[in-house]
Amino acid sequence: MIRAIGLCLALSWLGQGALAGCGDLEGACEIDTGIYHIELPDTPKESMPAVIFLHGYGGSGQGVLKMRGMVEGFKARGYAVIAPSGEPRNGDGPRSWVFYPGWEGRDELGFLQDVRADASARFGIDPDRTILSGFSGGGFMVYYLACDTPDAFAAYASVAGGFWRPHPEACAGPIRLFHTHGWTDNVVPLEGRELGGGRFRQGDIFAGLEIWRAANECVDNRPDGFSETGQFMRRKWTRCVEGSALEFALFPGGHQIPQGWADMIVDWAEGLPGS
Known part of the structure; x- marks a missing residue:
């Protein structure tokens, strides 16, 4: 009943051309733990899938x-796009996410679950068909949340993210994750790099994939599926524990969201078992 009321309100606001302070490019939805922006499909339905997309360092949901x-x-594929905002570092610095082990700050998992619950009540988002995704710093956050709480979201998709050194020894359990990376990315290189005079070290993307294979109990390190989708060269591991999914795609570009990524992720997510 609550969801239906929320959907009716959303449809009413859309008919007026804007979502008064919550859903357009200018305003934000406010909850106790933070803020987020949202856009709905042109034809919203009572129960919509959604992508929660986490911005990179210094970015914002807007x-x-x-x-x-x-x-x-x-x-265009019927998904709502939910864009939460990280908190300003040190109170007034660039917005970022609390992903690095040992950092103090907001409970990001709790915040993102609050965002999903609020979007479900207001707009009819289906919490069971919500993908958590992110770019760069947001991609790092996706990696650590997937590792710690693999069942918190329906699936995970990271672009130019990964673990940091020291890499986690292990993750909590099987995951459903799609990792996308640019071949010429020099901000988050495939091999990782040092920042802050060596105080922080990005991890190796291929070492991260080995951690995911272990979490998914894959029988072999070798991928058993290869394909190409437009500019993307893809490989996947399917001989793993039931219900898990792991895929990796490279594209011939740098530190960016590549063209065609959204369609590829929707095709992947909707092809997962039980989707």
Whole structure:
């Protein structure tokens, strides 16, 4: 009943051309633990799948919705796009996510679960068909949340993210994750790099994939599926524990959200067992 009321309100606001302070490019939805922006498909339904997309370091939820190619790609497939904002570092610095082990700050898992619950009540988002995704710093956050709480979201998708050194020894359990990376990314290189005078060290993407294979109890390190989708060269591991999924895609570009990524992720997610 609550969801139906929320959907009716959303449809009413859309008919007026804007979601008064919550859903357009200017305003934000406010909850106790933070803020988020949201865009719904052009034809919202009572129960919609959604992508929660986490911005990179120094970005914002509002900035995510300016990535029109990605946003329109998801909307065209019937997905709502939810763009939460990280908290300013040290109170007034660039917005970022509390992903690095030992960092203090907001409970990011709790915040993102609050965002999902609020979007479900207000707009009819289906919490059981919500993908957590992110770029760069947001991609790092996706990695650590997937590792610690693999069942918190329906699936995970990271672009230019990964673990940091020291890599986790192990993750909590099987995951459903799609990792995308640019071949010429020099901000988050495939091999990782040092920052802050060596105080922080990005991890190796291929070492991270080995951790995921262990979490998914894959019988072999070798991928057993290869394909190409447009510019993407893809490989996947399917001889793993039932219900898990792991796929990796490279594209010939740098530190960016590649064209066609949204469609590829929706195709992957909707092809997962039980989807």
